[in-house]
Amino acid sequence: MATKKYKCKVCGYIHEGDKAPDVCPLCAAPSSDFEEIKPEKKGGMNRDSNAYTIIYASVMVLLVAVVLAFTSQSLRSFQKKNEDNDKRQQILRSINVSVPASEAETKYNELIKDAFLVNENGEKVEGDAFTATPEQHPVFVANVDGKTKYIMALSGAGLWGPLWGYLSVDDNKDTIFGTDFSHAGETPGLGAEISKPQFSNEFKGKKLFANGQFKSVAIVKPGKSVAGQDYVDGISGGTITSQGVDKMLFNSLNGYVKFLTSQNQ
Incomplete structure (x- = not known):
């Protein structure tokens, strides 16, 4: 089984193991100052990245535009009749x-x-x-x-x-x-x-x-x-x-x- 990785938030030391060390060997920070490094999913995109934000916003704008255009076209006959x-x-x-x-x-x-x-x-x-x-x-x-x-x-x-x-x-x-x-x-x-x-x-x-x-x-x-x-x-x-x-x-x-x-x- 692959070991986990933990990063010291104080000095940046990387520890590999089943759990964080009791004390950081570099700065003596306690285990509470360590955070687990989660591996990125293969083939996926980092949702915290700027690229993901831009792509997501662009897709949403496109979807909204398509929905509005479809709605407008669908209602056009009723609008024309009212006019x-x-x-x-x-x-x-x-x-x-x-x-x-x-x-x-x-x-x-x-x-x-x-x-x-x-x-x-x-x-x-x-x-x-x-x-x-x-x-x-x-x-x-x-x-x-x-x-x-x-x-x-x-x-x-x-x-x-x-x-x-x-x-x-x-x-x-x-x-x-x-x-x-x-x-x-x-x-x-x-x-x-x-x-x-x-x-x-x-x-x-x-x-x-x-x-x-x-x-x-x-x-x-x-x-x-x-x-x-x-x-x-x-x-x-x-x-x-x-x-x-x-x-x-x-x-x-x-x-x-x-x-x-x-x-x-």
Whole structure:
């Protein structure tokens, strides 16, 4: 049977035997100052080494990354469905219809009778209106109580990030029927108020054209007015966000002018 090895913690003397010596022959340290030297397992790695720590950490990071990637991929279809339903809810709110997410797809399919893209000449072009980018001009045609409404997409910038929304007009393509605005991170209680019905309801009945010219709808400070076009009060304390909505309306709808002035869908 192989003998054991013991090391003196005081002077480093190595003793071989079945047990530690009573006294270290070099420094006279008692047996309590000896520790057994455990042999390393063949083919194994010293768990106290830096290499083991680095390899272990790397493997754990890799495993966590794989699990997160798998989870994300597995949930992607649910995320996409939620995103699509959120968009449907926004489009429906622009025609003054509010439904929970669970009913959004059914209500959308019931009310939205057509959807297409138009170019700046008001002509239909190929593409999917529902997945359109901010640079494109999607049009959604709704039937509300037997009357046609045209819904257009809006995109712009606020104080802290992107703004977007939808605006619907009556079949005369001039009078606003409804709006819905969203934001990425405007200040709660201030700029974020653009997403509330109190603000969007102000746009109902406003005109986009004056004397045959496109004017959009101006956003003004509460108590102020503007000549030559319809306007609504901005958000108190949310001046920059209100200005962002003003610019978003003008710039986004400007791309629809030819469509709005056309007699054809």
